[in-house]
Amino acid sequence: MRTAVFLDRDNTLIDNAGDLADPSLVRLLPGAFGACERLAGAGFTLVVVSNQGVVARGGGSLREVEATNDRVRALLTPPSACRPLAEAFYFCPYHPQGTAERFASEHPWRKPAPGMILAAADELALDLARSWFVGDAERDIRAATAAGIPPPRALLIGPDRPLADLAAAAEHILEQAP
């Protein structure tokens, strides 16, 4: 089984001040590409898991979220490579306070629930007991913990935290991982 680093998308990998659903506005955060390159180079499978309640709120369509993820994939593809550094992207379009009827409910994939992580582990044969998670919100850590990736392998990043960004988290993981 392979070992993964699960990554939150918004404000972990890319800058997202609000409900981003426009591929042309996707910007990787500083250091994010290099962090992914180092983690993938060390043999980790990178999996992006993202709540996209923007769909339930009517601020974007499934197609727009997919196009946005396609743009993230493109930005995470090294010039000499044909595949992105992140192997898989999962997102959850549901939100209990949504206005789009089809998606206005709670869902087992919506963080802090662990559904996306568990689905990825099953589909990609990932060893959760050795995997890591990096996110910028408490719900990320709760989802990771519920999936069997508790702290200290679930890392909360942020400008006021000991690990400021994905680059610092990657450094930490590479120091700790055997």
Ligand SMILES: [Mg+2]
């Ligand atoms: Mg986030």
